[in-house]
Amino acid sequence: MTWEVLSIIGTIAFAVSGAIIAMEEEYDILGVYILGIVTAFGGGAIRNLLIGVPVSALWEQGMFFQIALLSITAVFLFPNNLLKHWRRWGNFFDAMGLSAFAIQGALYAVAMDHPMSAVIVAAVLTGSGGGIVRDLLAGRKPLVLRSEIYAVWAIIAGFAVGIGAASEPWQLYALFVLTTGLRVCSYVYKWRLPFRKLQSLDEAK
Template sequence: MAWEVLSIIGTIAFAISGAIVAMEEEYDILGVYILGIVTAFGGGAIRNLLIGVPVSALWEQGALFQIALVSITFVFLFPNLLLKHWKIWGSFSDAIGLSAFAIQGALYAVHMNHPVSAVIVAAVLTGSGGGMIRDLLAGRKPLVLKTEIYAVWAALGGLIIGMGWAEKPFTLYMLFAVLVACRVCSYMFNWKLPNRSIRSNS
């Protein structure tokens, strides 16, 4: 049950995120739907390829595809209801998608009896893969590759699940809330990872 709920939350959040980014870049209706779908399912597709799940498994998620299409349609038909609040809620929506999909990806790897390292990779790819594809298709620098802390929270969720510290639905929902809070704090307080530039000052 926890897995299904997290999948739905992540799908809605990322589908909306992708659709709004497409509209910000002034894509047509086809581009809005493509970017929304790719954002919602791109991370899961990459994860499946790397941990040995058949790609065809992606097409078995008919209900989630319908949920994503409805979410994208709502954004496209009533953009003002979301766009006027997007600067406030956009990052929050992304945090929800990151956390929900990271946990879902980690659970997927655990159910396939993969080691902790693979569970962490699955969490990171599922949580941030769709966002990376979205940003690349929109001509933006992928958020996950910037100094802002993003994928670290997905990796943390993967580690906790891989170590068996969160298995029951209640603990999974608690982990979800903690990851969302950490992600929100990281952009509210401008937490960043160390970086170094090799550009010349001259």
């Protein structure tokens, strides 16, 4: 049940996130649906490739495809004057998708008896893979590569699942809320990882 709930939350959140970004970039209705679907299922496809699950397993998720399509349709039909206010929620939906899919990916790897390294990689790829593909298709710098903290939260979630600190349903839900909250705080308060900025040749002169 917990697996299903996390999958539904992640699917809706990333489908909505992809649709909102597509409309911000003024894509047509086909582009909105494609970007929403790719965002919702891209991370799972990349994860499956790396941990040895046939990519075709995605096509067995008929219910989740229907949920994604309904979510995208709802966003597309949402009144434009209200949608302007919804755009600020894009990061919140992205945070929910990151958290839900990171935990789901880690659970997937644990169920296959993979080592901790694979559990963390599965968490990161499932949580951020769809967002990376979405941002690239939208012509944006992927969130995971920005200075603000993003993939670190997926790593922490994956580690928690991998060491068994979150195995009971209530623990997984608590981890989901905590990871989402940390991701929201990281972009609201502009938490950043250390970085170095190199001067360009023009600046150096």
